[in-house]
Structure formats: C-alpha cells, structure tokens
Amino acid sequence: MIKNRRELFSVSWTCASLAGLAFLAGCASTPASSPKSTGWIKNEVADSYVFGYPLVLMDVAREVANGTDPGQAPVNTLRHAQALPPVGTGRPATPGIDTLDSTGWLDLSEEPVIVVLPDSHGRYLDARALDMWTNVVWSTAAQSGAPAAARAAGVRQQTIAFVPKDWHGNLPAGAKRVEVSTRYVWFTARIQTNGSRDITAVRKLQHGIRVAPLSVFNGDTRVATVVTRPMPSDMSAAGGPPAKVAALDAAGFFGRLAQALADNPPAPDDPHALKILGDLGVTPGAPVQLPAGASDAIAAGLAEGHERVASAPTNVLTANGWSWFGDGVGNYGPDYALRAYAAYTQPGIGTKDDEIRATVAQDSDGHALNGANRYVIHFAPNQVPPVRGFWSITAYTKDGALGETTPPRVAVGDRNGAKRNRDGSLDVTVSAARAKAANWLPAPRGDFQLVMRLYAPKPQAGDGSWQPPEVVRQ
Structure with a gap:
C-alpha cells in the first residue's frame, strides 16, 4: 500500500514550544532551590536541528566546493x-x-x-x-x-x-x-x-x-x-558535506546555522522557528549562547535530531519495498521533516516534475538483495515507468557505489533498448552472474540496492497512482 500522509513538522514543534512556555511561566513561582526541567531544551534542540539541517548542509557544501584549491x-x-x-x-x-x-x-x-x-x-x-x-x-x-x-x-x-x-x-x-x-x-x-x-x-x-x-x-x-x-566530489561522497555536518557538535552546528542565517533568511512563514532558535541562544549573525547547565539535554536533543533527519516521514511514498518522493518535494513550506530528510537522502533533489528516484534494497519477501541470487522485476503493460523523457534502473552496492560488474556501468531502461514481451509487459532480470535474459541488469556480488530514475516523469509517478513492481527472487 502506498503511504502519502502529510506530516507537518510544526505539530511537534508546537508541542515543544508549549512545554517551553509552561516552563517559563512557572519560573516566577518556583523556589530558586528547585531544580529546573530541561525537557523543553531537548525538544527544541531536536526541532531546531531538523529545521536548520538543510541550510547547514548547503552552507558546508558551498564551502567545500568554492575556492582555489584542487577540485574547487x-x-x-x-x-x-x-x-x-x-x-x-x-x-x-x-x-x-x-x-x-x-x-x-x-x-x-x-x-x-x-x-x-x-x-x-x-x-x-x-x-x-x-x-x-x-x-x-x-x-x-x-x-x-x-x-x-x-x-x-x-x-x-x-x-x-x-x-x-x-x-x-x-x-x-x-x-x-x-x-x-x-x-x-x-x-x-x-x-x-x-x-x-x-x-x-x-x-x-x-x-x-x-x-x-x-x-x-x-x-x-x-x-x-x-x-x-x-x-569535485559529489555532495554525497564519503567524507563529504553530510559527513561533515553529522560530525558537528551542538555548538558547531548551531554556530554554523547562526552565521548562515545572516545571509540566507528563511521563508516568511518561518518566524516561529526563529523564535525557538532565539530561546536556545541562536541569533542570525551572532555568536551562539546555548543554555548553560543543560549539556545532557542538548546532547540528547542533538542525537534525536540526527535520528529524525535520517528517518523517512510518512509522506514519503512507499510500495513493494521501493520508496520515493512525491508531492511536496522541492517546495516544502513548513514541512521541515520532509525537507530535512530529502536533503539528507537525495541532496539537490528537484520537484516531482523534474525527476523521480525510487530506491529498493529488499526483495518481495523482505530479504536483502544479494548478487548471489537472481531476481526478476515484472512490469505489467500499464506499470512501465510513466515518463515523458526516459527511465533507467541501476544496481549499486549497499554503500551506493557502482560495483565491479561485467559489462561495467550497465543500466536497463527504455533509453537502452529494453525489450518488451508480446503482451506489452517488461521483465528485468537482476543478478551478478550473466543471464541470457533480454533485459539483464548486472548486480554487485554482495548485498546491493537498486535505483530507478524517471526523467521528466508524468504526474501519476508523483501522486501515488503509479507504483514500481516488487523485486522477486527466482
């Protein structure tokens, strides 16, 4: 079943904010000797990390790419x-x-x-x-x-x-x-x-x-x-900008965010996000002053932020083990969860009208794809990827590299002359061992993943009415 339920990040943000306001309202009547709750700090650090992640990632990527050194x-x-x-x-x-x-x-x-x-x-x-x-x-x-x-x-x-x-x-x-x-x-x-x-x-x-x-x-x-x-190296290269951002501690991340905000303000519908950042001591263009005496809460919030950025929100489309972005991608509004996850998984992704990239790493039984096995992807006549441009499927290692296949760098798609069956359906055979099938896609010898790219996709590819078929082990 395809999932396409919009998950607005602002809901969790509002809950965190109310907790913070409740805490502040209680300060006047709380004895000085009573311990202060830091739960609101943890929540707001996590929310702010998700909010600011795309800007920090882009700022690091720009810095890595621009300059006079080799590769810049x-x-x-x-x-x-x-x-x-x-x-x-x-x-x-x-x-x-x-x-x-x-x-x-x-x-x-x-x-x-x-x-x-x-x-x-x-x-x-x-x-x-x-x-x-x-x-x-x-x-x-x-x-x-x-x-x-x-x-x-x-x-x-x-x-x-x-x-x-x-x-x-x-x-x-x-x-x-x-x-x-x-x-x-x-x-x-x-x-x-x-x-x-x-x-x-x-x-x-x-x-x-x-x-x-x-x-x-x-x-x-x-x-x-x-x-x-x-x-130079792609943004998703090993040790590239995402890895550099992930290595930042809270002071480093929010310091970078504060400096980047000075030249790159958020959209007009984001003033509440800036208010939350201000509560944490993060002001555009100014040195960061995170809450004192809350190192554990800050560290916990940062860890939760890392986890949420890497977790697919419910409005990512999924079907038959595949996942891909549909409506909302590229123009996010207040959907900070989708924006952060898209930046984390597919840096530079366009809208659903530009390109759709579906990925799968397991077969129809839920087992990891492995080159020692042989798989078939069967497209019914009305299930062939709907595009105005062209489409392709490529196999990569589980780490996202092109495997040492023979012949190398082979993709299967309509641009490569994929052959259809008499009834208009199409079968793609995936294996590390050479197959005599008409549409054989070489795969890495170990665990691997498949990426299906739809260039200039038709609307049904992004609205959930089309879905890629399951990968069946033979």
Missing part, C-alpha cells in the same frame, strides 16, 4: 563532469550514469547572476536552481507555458537572471527574472549521455552553458573572466 572553483563558475563515474567503492553515493552533470554556486550578494542555456537540439537537458533551504526556485521542468513534451525533448536557448530580493535594475533582453531571498543559489544542469562514445557531444553542450554576474555579462572587463574546472 570560484563562485559563479560551472564545474563540469567530464566522464562517467568510475566503478568501485569510496565514490559518490548512487552516481547517475545516464547524464553528465554541471554544477556551480551563484553569489547574488552584489548583483544578479545570469545563466544562459544553449539549444540542446532535442537532447534531454534538465537544469534547476535551489535556494539555500533546498527549495527549487527555478527549473526547466517548471517553466510556465512550456509544453511537457517539448521539455522532455530538450530545451531551446534561454536566459535566466537570478536576482537578489528587491533588486531593481535592467536585465538582458529576454531574460527570465527569478527573484531569490538567499544570498547563494545552487545551480545544476544534467545532460543525457548515451555512453562513453557520446561524451564529446555532451561536453560541447556543457561548454555552451554560460554563467556570469550581470556586470561581466554586460562586458565589464574589470571583473575576472569566468572559467570552468572539473567537477
């Missing part, structure tokens, strides 16, 4: 993936092998930043921009007036201007204005590739994407020319 690049600069990801362990988690990515961090502190996308000539190109709270502020899939079929078939040349809030001035002719309330924007573009022989064509399109501050775009030679550099 300046702001307002795109870094391009130049080849398909390598096999083996210790690499980015569940790297895509259908596209080559370009990514960069835009700094809107002084002026707008202009992005020009080239005509992709029918090749699938997905681009999106996220604010520092991981909300999608613009994407190719969400462009108003663009027919869905046209979006799936590629993009036309277009100019987008990412503009600081309340900025006034002249933009390039024809540029689409996108106002952003945070200082930084994370921009990504993914271009479909048909394997290693297709890399040259993809690189040509990559270098056709232009990113420049407005003054540079208008020809101000006093500002340094924007350059391109190889893409």
